[in-house]
Amino acid sequence: MIMKELNKEFLLKLYRKHESTEPMPFSDDICSFAFDLLELLFPAAISSKENEIKSQEEFEYKFAELERSLVDLLIPMESTSKLNESAEVIAKKFFAQLPQIYHILTLDVDALVSGDPAAKSEYEVIRAYPGFIAIALYRMANALHLLDIPVIPRVITESAHTMTGIDIHPGATIGAHFCIDHGTGIVIGETSIIGEHVKLYQGVTLGALSVKKSMASTKRHPTIEDHVVIYAGATILGGDTIIGHHSIIGGNVWLTKTLPAYSTAYHRPQIEVSKYDAPELP
Numbered sequence: 001m002i003m004k005e006l007n008k009e010f011l012l013k014l015y016r017k018h019e020s021t022e023p024m025p026f027s028d029d030i031c032s033f034a035f036d037l038l039e040l041l042f043p044a045a046i047s048s049k050e051n052e053i054k055s056q057e058e059f060e061y062k063f064a065e066l067e068r069s070l071v072d073l074l075i076p077m078e079s080t081s082k083l084n085e086s087a088e089v090i091a092k093k094f095f096a097q098l099p100q101i102y103h104i105l106t107l108d109v110d111a112l113v114s115g116d117p118a119a120k121s122e123y124e125v126i127r128a129y130p131g132f133i134a135i136a137l138y139r140m141a142n143a144l145h146l147l148d149i150p151v152i153p154r155v156i157t158e159s160a161h162t163m164t165g166i167d168i169h170p171g172a173t174i175g176a177h178f179c180i181d182h183g184t185g186i187v188i189g190e191t192s193i194i195g196e197h198v199k200l201y202q203g204v205t206l207g208a209l210s211v212k213k214s215m216a217s218t219k220r221h222p223t224i225e226d227h228v229v230i231y232a233g234a235t236i237l238g239g240d241t242i243i244g245h246h247s248i249i250g251g252n253v254w255l256t257k258t259l260p261a262y263s264t265a266y267h268r269p270q271i272e273v274s275k276y277d278a279p280e281l282p
Contacts, residue, residue, distance in 0.1 A: 023076035030155045033069050038136055040066065041102050044126035045136075067095050073152060084148050097143050104176045108135050111179040115199055130164035131180030141170035174198075175226070182232075189221035191239060196226045201251075203233040209256060225261070 039046045040062060046052060053059045074087035083090060112125045112132055119125050125132050137160040141153035153170035161167045165184040168174075172188050175196035180186060182202040188194070192206045208220035219239035228243050230236070231251040236243065242258045243249065250266030259265060 022080050024151060025073040025076055027155050027159075029069075030073060030152050031159045033066065033073060034137055034140055034156045034159065036062075036069075037066055037140065038133075041098070041105070042126045042136075044123045063095075067091050070094060074149070077150065082150055090147050090149065093147060094143055101139050101143055105136055105139060107176040108132070108139075108178050111177040111197070111199070112181075115179040116181055130166060131183045134160045134164045134166035134168060134180060134183060134186075135174075135178055138168040138170065138172070138174065142172070142174075145170040172221075191219045192221040193223040195224060195228070195245065198224055198226070199229045201230065201232040204230050205235045205237075207235065207237045209238040222255075 035047075036051075039051055040053075040059070043053070053062070068091075070091040071087045074083060074090055077083050078087045085093075109122050109125055109132065112129060113119045113122055116125075119129070137156050141156040144156070145153040157168055157170050166180060166186045168186075168188045169190040169192075171190040172192040172194070174188075174192075174194040175198065177197040178194065179199040181199065183200075185203040186200055187205045187207060189207050191208075194206075206222050206224070208215070210220070222236045222238055222241040222243065224230070224236075224243045225245035225247075227246045228249070229247075230243075230249040231253075233252040234249045234255070235253070236249070236255045238256050240258070241256060243255075244259055244261030244263055246261055247259055247263040247265070249255065250264070252267040252269075253265050254267075255265060
């Protein structure tokens with residue numbers, strides 16, 4: 001009997017949390033919006049025959065429908081004063097940025113094609129490369145983040161994280177011609193600043209030296225200047241850490257200090273190889 005009463009009390013407590021939950025868009029709807037937009041921007045990203053465009057009229061209708069979808073996502077937050085402007089105004093501002101977002105993404109595709117000897121075409125990169133998916137969804141999320149929209153940008157980049165293993169905070173600042181090769185395990189923190197023509201390999205972390213909550217409003221993550229290559233497993237930490245332009249950071253390097261332009265940093269492993277006598281066979 002005591003257990004039953006405890007269970008009832010616990011269930012009531014949980015239910016009251018459901019009752020008091022503020023209205024927010026559902027994650028599935030947010031992800032659908034992001035991927036539908038990606039498919040309209042890049043036909044090579046279309047994953048289902050049902051989503052193929054049959055005419056210009058249909059194409060324009062789908063764009064208008066997506067703008068309405070964004071408004072619908074924002075309206076629940078508008079009702080709780082989480083937005084600085086109306087849902088309609090924010091949606092129009094976001095869609096007005098699409099030509100620039102698209103232009104930068106085409107430069108990112110060029111960087112991926114030219115930066116990976118295994119890449120055979122733009123079509124292959126857009127259709128199959130996790131680096132492109134992560135970058136494309138980041139650029140959408142970043143535009144929404146800069147419009148002061150809560151939650152939605154993070155849901156978009158976390159969906160990319162789930163799909164690709166690449167974790168890019170929507171608040172990061174990333175220049176054009178960005179190339180992620182392989183990508184699994186990459187982490188790019190909220191206040192990271194990355195210049196143009198930067199290339200990252202798998203397992204790279206651009207992180208903070210401290211995770212204290214009091215530092216939430218400060219620059220905690222490093223700055224990577226133009227034309228930098230960072231190889232697999234490198235960790236670069238700290239808001240004051242700057243990697244100068246045209247530098248190369250080798251695999252497994254751990255850095256917490258600034259490097260001047262044209263630097264090369266590498267980890268020197270100590271590997272000992274010894275030879276032993278093979279046992280005689282019977």
